[in-house]
Amino acid sequence: MGLPGPSPRFFFGNSIELFTHERHSAACLAEWTNRFGKIYGYFIGHTPIICISDPDLLQEIFITKFSHFHSRRPLPLQQHDLRHLLASKDDEWRRQRSIIQPTFGINKLKEMRIIMNKCLNELIEQLDKQNPHVEFDISHLLKRTSMNIILNCAFGINPAKHENLSEPFFQRCVQVFEFSLFQTMLTICSILLPELNFLWVSYFKYTSIIRLWLHDHVPFLNRFIDTDPNTWLLFHVENIIKQRQLHGIERVDLLQSMIEATTILQKTSSSSSLPKHYLNQDELSNNIYLFMLGGYETTATALSYLSFILATHQNEQAYLQDEIDRVGDDYEQLVKLEYLDWFIRETLRLYPIAPFIVNRQCNKECQI
Known part of the structure; x- marks a missing residue:
């Protein structure tokens, strides 16, 4: 690449050092930054990566020339038919962003803030019940709170009143971040051999569909075969959206805002430009799924670190x-x-x- 950086190994690149660091991958990147400077290169498998921590250059990439850099590197085992902001590129990404962005406007956030405050008050009540002289796992409470906020703000589901629905969502989100040996091996293959990603993704996708079918139609196998959490979550998100649209249910939540934005744009657009101004069913469900999964783990983890710093x-x-x-x-x-x-x-x-x-x-x- 013509840049300084750690020496890569054959086939693996710098993946072994990066993902087996004694602390975490971010600490490994920080060590390389101190060693090689604010701009250096490394390899994940045989894929070259440039790591930049120069503020001026980052501003140019993220702001000045953002039109050249709005796409992201595909995630491991990312299906090619996913239709959300993280997976979309170029005009498809611009179209989705222009439709979704208004759902996070000030007025919409003010409406959702009332719901968030209610969930946070429930967290405070849980914390007040803890023995001040006994250690407890606050991360579990924060994960619960994050999921409660997401279910309330995204789907209008109150976990206190719909525990039979909210509990499976919470358990599946936990499972998403607990990789099985099978999923770990496929992820490693996807990282090291991205050219064969269609093979790894297809295998993972169809085995997940089969597991979901067996789970629903052959109940006695449930003790031996569990469903893939991603497939389960996306399937139920799609069902919630279909029920909302079928029965004309209107609530103050993210899903309603996205449905309204899509509907308004469909009505105000001419037939010739219609495809450019609305989200289809897959894009709607994929983006709701993305916000749910992305907001759960990252928010809970950040709150856990913030709590640790405050306590110390x-x-x-x-x-x-x-x-x-x-x-x-x-x-x-x-x-x-x-x-x-x-x-x-x-x-x-x-x-x-x-x-x-x-x-x-x-x-x-x-x-x-």
Whole structure:
């Protein structure tokens, strides 16, 4: 690549050092940055990767020349027919983003904030019940809270009233991040031999479909064969969307906002431009699934690290509490919580969340 960097091994590149680091992969990247500088290259399998930590260059990539870098590197075992923002490229990505972005407008967020506060109050009640002299696993409570917020804000499902529906969602989301040996081996193959990704993905996809069918139609096999959590989640997300559209149910949630945006754009667009201005059924369900899964683990993990820092830095905790009490919790005043913003950013710097998701793939040749 003509850049400094660690020496790659045959076939594996730098994957072994990266994924078997004694701490975590982000710590390995930090060590390489200290050793090779703010711009260096390494290999995952035989795929070249450029790691950049120069602020000016990052601003050029993410802002000035973003039109060249809006695509992301495909995830391992990513199906080619997925239709969400992370998997889409070029015009397809622009179209989806233009439709989805208004669903996160200020007015929509204000409506969802009421729901979020209710879920957070339930978390506070759970924390108040804990024995202050006994250690407990706060990460489990935070994962539950993240899932409660997502189910409420995305689907209008109140876990307290629909435990038979919310509990399976929570358990499946947990399973997504607990790789089986079979899935781990396929993931390694997908990383090291991306040219054969169609083979690994097809095998994983169809075995998952078979497992789901056996789970639903041959119940006695459930003790031996579990369903793939991704397939189960996507299947049930699609069912929720179909039921919402079939019965004309309207709620204050993310799904309703996306359905409304799609419907309005369909009505206001001419027939010739219609395909460019709406989400089809697969895109709608895929993006809802993406927000649900992406918001669950990352949010809960970040909150766990924030809680750890607060517990081990009492002075900073007191200063932060003083700022929140002084500024208040009115939506318009949140931008004035400077110390809170610094605190979150510094914690995420110390403990990066999903660092390999923050990547960009060049769409067309350019010079930076």
